[in-house]
Amino acid sequence: MFGRLAAQRLNEIRTAFRRTTQASRSFSTALNYHIDTPDNNPDLPWEFNDANKEKVKEILSFYPSNYKQSAVIPLLDLAQQQNGGWLPVSAMNAVAKVIEVAPIRVYEVATFYTMFNRTKVGKYHLLVCGTTPCMIRGSRGIEEAILKHLGVKRNEVTKDGLFSVGEMECMANIKKKDARILK
Amino acid sequence: MGLGLLASRALRSSRILRSPSNGGPTYFLRTIVSTPELNNADAAAAVQGNPPPPPDLPKRNPVGGARVHFPNPDDAIEVFVDGYPVKIPKGMTVLQACEIAGVDIPRFCYHNRLSIAGNCRMCLVEVEKSPKPVASCAMPALPGMKIKTDTPIAKKAREGVMEFLLMNHPLDCPICDQGGECDLQDQSMAFGSDRGRFTEMKRSVVDKNLGPLVKTVMTRCIQCTRCVRFASEVAGVEDLGMLGRGSGEEIGTYVEKLMTSELSGNVIDICPVGALTSKPFAFKARNWELKGTESIDVTDAVGSNIRIDSRGPEVMRVVPRLNEDINEEWISDKTRFFYDGLKRQRLNDPMIRGADGRFKAVSWRDALAIVAEVMHQIKPEEIVGVAGKLSDAESMMALKDLLNKMGSNNIFCEGNGMHPNADLRSGYIMNTSISGLEKADAFLLVGTQPRVEAAMVNARIHKTVKATHAKVGYVGPAADFNYDHQHLGTGPQTLVEIAEGRHPFSSALKNAKNPVIIVGAGVFDREDKDAVFAAVDTIAKNNNVVRPDWNGLNVLLLNAAQAAALDLGLVPESDKCIDSAKFVYLMGADDVNLDKLPDDAFVVYQGHHGDRGVYRANVILPASAFTEKEGTYENTEGCAQITLPAVPTVGDARDDWKIIRALSEVAGVRLPYDSLGAIRSRIRTVAPNLLEVDERQPATFSTSLRPEVSQKVSSTPFTPAVENFYMTDAITRASKIMAQCSALLKK
Numbered sequence: 036m037f038g039r040l041a042a043q044r045l046n047e048i049r050t051a052f053r054r055t056t057q058a059s060r061s062f063s064t065a066l067n068y069h070i071d072t073p074d075n076n077p078d079l080p081w082e083f084n085d086a087n088k089e090k091v092k093e094i095l096s097f098y099p100s101n102y103k104q105s106a107v108i109p110l111l112d113l114a115q116q117q118n119g120g121w122l123p124v125s126a127m128n129a130v131a132k133v134i135e136v137a138p139i140r141v142y143e144v145a146t147f148y149t150m151f152n153r154t155k156v157g158k159y160h161l162l163v164c165g166t167t168p169c170m171i172r173g174s175r176g177i178e179e180a181i182l183k184h185l186g187v188k189r190n191e192v193t194k195d196g197l198f199s200v201g202e203m204e205c206m207a208n209i210k211k212k213d214a215r216i217l218k
Numbered sequence: 219m220g221l222g223l224l225a226s227r228a229l230r231s232s233r234i235l236r237s238p239s240n241g242g243p244t245y246f247l248r249t250i251v252s253t254p255e256l257n258n259a260d261a262a263a264a265v266q267g268n269p270p271p272p273p274d275l276p277k278r279n280p281v282g283g284a285r286v287h288f289p290n291p292d293d294a295i296e297v298f299v300d301g302y303p304v305k306i307p308k309g310m311t312v313l314q315a316c317e318i319a320g321v322d323i324p325r326f327c328y329h330n331r332l333s334i335a336g337n338c339r340m341c342l343v344e345v346e347k348s349p350k351p352v353a354s355c356a357m358p359a360l361p362g363m364k365i366k367t368d369t370p371i372a373k374k375a376r377e378g379v380m381e382f383l384l385m386n387h388p389l390d391c392p393i394c395d396q397g398g399e400c401d402l403q404d405q406s407m408a409f410g411s412d413r414g415r416f417t418e419m420k421r422s423v424v425d426k427n428l429g430p431l432v433k434t435v436m437t438r439c440i441q442c443t444r445c446v447r448f449a450s451e452v453a454g455v456e457d458l459g460m461l462g463r464g465s466g467e468e469i470g471t472y473v474e475k476l477m478t479s480e481l482s483g484n485v486i487d488i489c490p491v492g493a494l495t496s497k498p499f500a501f502k503a504r505n506w507e508l509k510g511t512e513s514i515d516v517t518d519a520v521g522s523n524i525r526i527d528s529r530g531p532e533v534m535r536v537v538p539r540l541n542e543d544i545n546e547e548w549i550s551d552k553t554r555f556f557y558d559g560l561k562r563q564r565l566n567d568p569m570i571r572g573a574d575g576r577f578k579a580v581s582w583r584d585a586l587a588i589v590a591e592v593m594h595q596i597k598p599e600e601i602v603g604v605a606g607k608l609s610d611a612e613s614m615m616a617l618k619d620l621l622n623k624m625g626s627n628n629i630f631c632e633g634n635g636m637h638p639n640a641d642l643r644s645g646y647i648m649n650t651s652i653s654g655l656e657k658a659d660a661f662l663l664v665g666t667q668p669r670v671e672a673a674m675v676n677a678r679i680h681k682t683v684k685a686t687h688a689k690v691g692y693v694g695p696a697a698d699f700n701y702d703h704q705h706l707g708t709g710p711q712t713l714v715e716i717a718e719g720r721h722p723f724s725s726a727l728k729n730a731k732n733p734v735i736i737v738g739a740g741v742f743d744r745e746d747k748d749a750v751f752a753a754v755d756t757i758a759k760n761n762n763v764v765r766p767d768w769n770g771l772n773v774l775l776l777n778a779a780q781a782a783a784l785d786l787g788l789v790p791e792s793d794k795c796i797d798s799a800k801f802v803y804l805m806g807a808d809d810v811n812l813d814k815l816p817d818d819a820f821v822v823y824q825g826h827h828g829d830r831g832v833y834r835a836n837v838i839l840p841a842s843a844f845t846e847k848e849g850t851y852e853n854t855e856g857c858a859q860i861t862l863p864a865v866p867t868v869g870d871a872r873d874d875w876k877i878i879r880a881l882s883e884v885a886g887v888r889l890p891y892d893s894l895g896a897i898r899s900r901i902r903t904v905a906p907n908l909l910e911v912d913e914r915q916p917a918t919f920s921t922s923l924r925p926e927v928s929q930k931v932s933s934t935p936f937t938p939a940v941e942n943f944y945m946t947d948a949i950t951r952a953s954k955i956m957a958q959c960s961a962l963l964k965k
Contacts, residue, residue, distance in 0.1 A: 049417055067462035068424065069473045077473055124473060137456030142472035146461040 067146050069124050074155065081125035083133075087117050091133060103134045107144050110134065111151055120160055121152040149203065157192045157199035166205035178202070278302060278320030286318055295361040300368055312354035312365055313341055321367045324376060324405045326383075326490045327442040328355035331546065332451055338383070338442050340405065342375040343367045351375040373409070380410035383440050386421045386465065387491070394438065396492030398505045402440065423468045429476040430958040431483050431551055433500050439493035441467050445485040452548065453479040454680045454700030469493070476962065479700075480673040480943055483554040487537065487547070496535060498555055498955050503527075503534045511864035512539060514851055515553040516608050516844045517950060519739075519775035520652070520674045521853030522549045526557075526845055526864035533557045533845055533865055543653045543914065544853065550673035551959065552944055557845075559953030563828045565840040566869020577838065582870065582880070589837055590885035592820045593801055598625030602799040605631040605788060606806025606825060607777030607947050610849025610861070611908050612897045613874030614779065614786055616889060617805050619900070620878050623887040628795040631783030632810045633776050635742035636793035640784040642924060643907075644917035645751070647781055648675075648855040649769040650734055651914055656682050658770065660730030661690040662723070664713060664754060665936035666738025666774050667697040670943040672854065675774060676700075689730070691716075691723040694738070694936040710750050710931035717756040727761040734770040735763055739780065740939030749929040755921060764920050771921060774854055776939055777947070781852040785905035804831045805874060806841065808948050824877055826868075827948035841874045842867035843949065848894060849874075850901075850908055857914040858907065 069075075083091055090113055098105045110133060114126040127145055131138040145151045152160070163169075163178040178200065182189065185198050192199040280286075286306060288294055293308040299319035306315045311334070313323050326338035336356035343354045346364035351371055359365075366372060384406060391397045423436035441460065446469060449458045457477050461470050471477075477485075485494045508527035515522040515536075523539035536557050538549040568585035569577040593601065603621045605614045614631065621629050630636065639645045650658065655678045668676035682688050683701040690703035693712045706712050706723050715721040727733045735758060741750050754771070757763070763770040775781055796802070797814045804810070806825035812834050815821075823835035826843040844851075846867040852858045867873075872880075875897060882889040891897045901908050907915035940946055944956040944963065 066424075067466060067468050067472075068426075068470050071474070137450075139456055139459035139472060143459040143461060146472070147463045149463075 069142075069153075075123045075125075077124050077128060079123065079125045081118075081123060081129050083114070083129065084117060087113055095133070104136050104140065106134055107136075107141055108148070111141070111145055115151060119158070120156045121154060124153075152201075154190065155192055155199075156201075158197050159199075161198060161200045162203035163200065164205060165202040169205070280320055281317045281322045295359065297359050297361070297363040297365060299365045301364075306359060310359050312343060312345070312352065312357045312359050312363070315359045315363075316343070316354060316365060316367055323354055323367060324409050325355055326401060326405075326440060327444060329444055329447075329488060332444060332447040332488075335443050335447065338440065339379045340376065340383070340409075342372060342379065344369045344371045344375075376409040377411045380406055381414050381416070384410065384414055385416045386437075387440060388420060388437050390438070394435075394492040395433075395495040395500055396438075396489075400492060401490035421465055426470050427474065427476065428471075428494075429482065429962060430955060431497055431555055432477065432485060433495045433497040435493055435495070436468060436470070437493075438491050439469055440491055441469065442490055443469070444488045444490065445469060445494060448485055448488055449477065449479065449482075451684065452484070452677060452681070453481040454684075455479040480550050480552070480669060481548055481677060483551045484538070484548045496555075498558060499535045503529050508534055509864070511845075511862050513845065513861045513864060514778075514859045515549065516778035516851055516861070517552050517556055517947060518550070518672050518674075519777055519780060519854040520544060520672045521778065521851055521857065521859050522553050522674055523859070524549060524553060528845075528864045531865050531868075533560055543651065544855075544857065545674045546677075548674065548677060552673070552946070552950060552956065555955045555959075556950045556953045558955055559827075559949040559951070560843055560845060562954070563952040564826060564843075564868045564871075565828055565832070565838055566871060567840060568870065569838040571836045582872075585837055585839060586881050586884045589822050589839075589881060593624060593885055596801040596820070599628070599791075600798060600800040601626035601628065601803070602790075602795045602801070603629035603803040604805065604807040604810050605629070605779055605783055606804070606808060606831075607632055607779050608806050608844060608949070609779040609783070609874065610844070610847070610851055611782040611786060611858070611901060611905075612849055612894060613805060613878060614783055614788060615897055615901050615904065616875040616878040616882075616891075617803065618786060618788060619889055620882050620885075620887065621803070623882065623889070624885070627791045628799070629788050630790040631777075631779050631788045632807045633739060633742065633780050634783060634788070635744075635747065636790060637747065638742065638784055638789055639751075639924070640787050640789050642917070642919055642921055643785065643856070644769070644771070644919060645921045645924065646773050646775065646784050647917055648736075648772040648774060649764075649917060650772050651855045651916075652678055655679060655734060656685070657768075658682055658730075658732045658734040659686055659688045660727055660733045661688060662716070662727060662733070662735045662757070663690065663692045663694065663703075664735065664737045664750070665694045665741045665939075666736055667694065667938060667940070668736070668774060669698055669700065670938075670940045671738060671740075671776055672774055673943075675854070689723075689726045691726065695938050697938065708935035709933055710746065710753060710936070711933065713750065713753040713757065714931060717753045717760065719760065724757075724761070727757070727763075730761070732768050732770060733761050733763050734772065736772045736774050738774055738936075738939055739776045740937065744932075744934070744936075746929055746932045746934075748927040749931040751921075751924070752927045752929075753931060755924060759922070764922065769916075769920070778851045778853070781854060781856060782850065782858070782905075782908060785852060785908060786901070787904065804835070805878075806948065807831055808951075824874065825948065826871065827952050829948035829951055831948075839877050840869060840871035841877060842871045846871075847873045850898075850911070852908060855914055856907070856916065858909070858911050860911050 094106050094109045110130045114130055115122050118126055122145055127141045128138050131141040161181060164174050181200055185193050187193050190201055288307050294305050295308055296303055296305050297315050299316050299321055302319050304315060304319040306318055316323050323341045325341045327335045334356050336353045339353055341354045342351040344366040345352050425436050426434045428434055443460055446458045446460055450456045455478060457471050457475055461468055461472055486496050507529050511526045513524055513526050515524045522545035523541040525537050525539050526533055527535045536554050538547055540547045567579040568582050570580050572578050601624055603617050618629050652675055680701045691706045692703050693706050695708055716724045735754055737754055741747055758771045800819050802819055802821045804823045808830040821835045822837045823831045824839040824841050826841050844861050845864045847863055849861050850858050879889050891900055898909055942960050944959040945951045950956045
C-alpha cells in the first residue's frame with residue numbers, strides 16, 4: 036500500500052522534472068547528416084582563396100608530412116572563416132582533399148565540434164549560454180527576447196542574413212550572469 | 219534545495235517504507251543492484267581481499283578453442299585470471315588472456331579481426347592494484363597481472379555499463395530480426411540487471427539508406443563502431459563514420475551515399491545488435507526456426523565456407539563459416555544474397571522441344587531414351603560435352619567417362635578456354651594459397667580484377683597492403699581497386715617490358731622479398747595465352763618468385779568448377795569441336811559461345827536454371843542445384859571441399875551424376891558406379907587430390923617445366939573477365955536481389 040503510494044509520488048516528481056517530450060538534440064547548428072540544399076551540396080565548387088592557400092601551407096607545415104590529417108581542425112576553422120562563419124559540405128570535401136583523407140573522416144570531426152556550423156548562419160551569430168547557472172539566471176528569457184526581436188526561430192537566419200541565434204555551452208562567464216558571443 | 223534532492227529523499231523514504239520483517243509481498247524498490255552490499259565498492263573489494271584461491275583449480279578450456287601461438291618463446295609472460303595461472307605471449311590484451319584462460323568476457327565493440335576501439339566498456343574487469351575496473355580489450359596484459367573477472371566490482375561495472383547501453387536502446391526485440399542471435403539480448407540476460415532507472419524519452423535516430431542489402435534501424439545502434447572499422451579496415455571503403463557527439467552520436471555516411479563495397483553484407487554479421495540487418499531476410503524467419511547446413515559457396519572460385527540456413531524446402535539465408543585459410547569469417551555480397559535465385563526460373567521437369575519450337579514436359583524415361591537414341595546416331599567425334607561453371611567434380615567425371623565410352627573426347631569446362639594447360643597443376647592454381655598472400659610484399663596483377671573476380675582474395679590483398687604497404691602493380695583494363703596500386707599498362711607488352719627489366723615496376727619486384735604474381739583466368743581465353751604465360755614465367759624467373767620456400771606464381775580462377783575440371787583432364791581434343799558438333803551435352807553450361815554451332819546440332823541442356831543454355835536446347839534434363847546435392851568442388855588454391863544438401867530439390871530434378879549414370883544405362887554404355895563413393899574411387903585414379911577434402915593440396919611440379927613457346931604476345935589489351943560482379947552464373951542471374959544490386963552498379 037505504502038509502497039504503491041510512494042511509487043506514485045515518485046512518478047509525479049519525475050513527471051514534474053520531465054520538460055518537453057522532445058529531448059533536446061545536440062547543440063550544434065545542424066543535424067548529424069547532410070541534406071542537399073541549393074546553397075549547400077557536394078556539387079558546388081569550393082576552394083581556399085589565395086590568401087588562405089598560404090595559410091593552409093603554413094598550417095600543414097606544423098605537422099609531419101605523414102600526419103597531415105592532424106591539421107583537420109585548424110583547416111576546418113580556416114575554411115569556416117573564409118566561408119562567412121559556416122562550413123558547407125563542399126568546403127569539408129576541400130579540406131579532406133588537402134589532408135588526403137576520406138571526406139567522412141572530416142565530416143566526423145566537423146559534426147563532433149559544436150563550433151563548426153554546418154548550416155548557414157548570419158553575419159552575426161548570437162550564441163546564448165544554455166548551461167545550468169545561466170539558465171537559472173534567466174538565459175532562456177534573454178534568448179526568447181532576442182528571438183522575438185529578430186523574428187526568427189533558433190538556428191534560423193534573419194531575412195537580411197545578418198543575425199542568427201544559437202545555443203552554446205558554458206563560456207566560464209558565470210559571474211556576468213549571462214554570456215552572449217558574437218561572431 | 220534542488221528538486222533532485224527532493225527526488226532522492228523520496229527514493230530513500232520509499233526504501234524505509236519497505237519493512238524487512240514484513241514477509242509479505244516485496245514492494246517497489248528502486249535499486250539497480252540486487253545485492254545491497256555490492257553498492258559499496260570498498261566493502262566489496264574487502265570481501266574480495268580474501269586469501270588467494272587454492273592453486274589446484276580445475277583445468278579450464280580456452281574459449282572457442284582459442285590457441286596460443288608463441289612467436290618468440292622468451293616473450294611468454296604469466297598472468298593470473300581468477301587465480302588460474304596462464305602463459306601468454308607478450309603484447310596480448312587482458313581480454314585475450316582471459317579467453318585463453320577459458321573466461322569469456324562480454325564485449326560489443328571488440329572484434330578480433332578489427333582494430334581495438336574500447337568504447338563500449340562492456341569488457342570491464344577488475345585488475346589487482348588498479349584503482350578502477352579496466353577495459354580488458356584495450357589493456358595489454360602485464361607480467362604477473364592478477365585479473366579478476368568474477369568479482370563484485372567487475373559484475374557491478376558490467377551491470378552499470380549494460381544499463382547505460384539499454385538506456386537508449388528500443389524495446390523492440392519482438393519485431394527485431396536480430397532477436398535470438400543478438401549480443402545485446404544475450405549479454406543483458408547474462409550480465410545485466412533486471413531493471414533500469416531511466417525513465418526519460420529514448421532517443422531516436424534517422425535510418426540510413428545503405429542500399430538493397432543492408433537494412434538499418436539506427437535507433438537500435440549502440441555505437442560500437444564495428445561497422446565503421448569494418449568498412450575502412452576490411453572492406454576498404456571509407457564510407458561510414460561516427461557523426462555527432464554525446465547522446466546525439468550516430469553512425470552514418472553524412473552525405474547520402476550507398477555503401478559501395480562487395481563485402482558490405484558482413485556488417486550484418488558483425489553488428490552486435492539489430493541496427494544493421496539483412497534487407498532480403500527482413501521479417502522472413504526467426505533464426506531458431508532455421509536448419510543450418512555447412513556447405514561451400516560456388517559463385518566464384520574461392521570456395522568460401524558458408525552455412526546455408528533453410529526452413530523446410532526453402533533456403534532462407536546464407537551466412538559465413540569461419541575458415542582462416544580461405545574466407546576468414548567474411549563472405550562477399552554475391553555469396554550472401556544470391557540465394558533467392560535458387561527459387562526462380564528453376565527447371566523441374568524433363569522437357570523436349572517439339573516441332574513447333576515449344577517445350578513439352580515428358581517423363582524421365584522418354585527424355586533419356588531420346589537423348590540416347592540421338593547420341594548413337596552421331597559420329598563419335600561430333601559429340602561435345604561442356605561442363606558448366608557450377609559443376610561438381612563427380613558429375614564432371616561421370617560426363618567425361620560417358621563421352622569417352624561413346625568414343626568422343628571433346629569435353630571441356632567453360633572458362634578454361636580451348637587450349638587449357640591441364641598438365642602442370644601449378645599452372646592453373648593459386649600456388650601461394652590465399653592465406654599465404656599475407657606474407658607477400660609486392661603484387662603483380664596480370665589481367666585480373668580480384669575485386670570482382672574473387673572478392674575474398676581481394677580482401678586478403680587489401681589486408682596485406684594495409685598491413686605491410688606492399689606494392690601492387692596492375693596490368694589490365696582500367697579497374698576499381700580499394701587499395702593503393704600502380705596501373706602499369708593495359709596489354710601484354712607491359713609484361714614483356716617488365717620481363718626484360720625495362721619497366722620501372724621491375725625494380726620493385728626485384729627488391730621484394732616475397733613477390734607474388736597473379737594471372738587472371740580471363741587470360742585463358744586469349745589467343746596469345748601461351749606467350750602471356752611465357753612472359754609471366756620469365757618475370758617469375760628473373761625476380762625469384764618461385765623458390766623452394768616460396769611460390770608466388772598464381773592463377774586466379776573464375777569459377778568453382780574450373781580447377782577440378784583441369785584436374786580431371788577436361789581438355790577438348792580439337793579447339794574447333796563446337797563448330798562441327800552435331801550433339802552437344804551442356805551440363806549447366808550457360809556462358810559457352812554457341813554462335814558457331816551448326817543449326818542441325820542436337821543440344822541437351824542438363825541444369826537447374828532456365829538460363830542462356832536453354833534457348834538453344836532440344837532436350838532439358840532438370841538437375842539439382844549445389845544447395846541440394848553433395849558434390850566436391852576445388853577452389854582456386856587447390857583445396858577440395860564438399861557441399862552438402864540443405865534443401866530437397868525441386869520437382870523432378872536429379873543430381874547431375876545420377877542423370878548421366880541413368881543416361882549411360884539407357885544408351886547401353888553403363889558406367890561402373892552406382893554411388894558417390896564409387897565415383898570418388900574412380901576419381902582417385904584420375905585426381906586423388908580431389909579426395910583430400912578440406913586440405914589444400916599444393917602442386918608438385920613448378921611451371922618451369924612448361925615447354926618453350928615461340929608465340930609472340932599480341933597487342934590486344936586485356937579485357938575484364940567479369941563484367942558484372944553480381945551476375946556471373948545461372949543462379950545469380952535468376953536472383954532478384956542481385957538484379958537490384960547490378961542496377962545500382964550501373965548507375
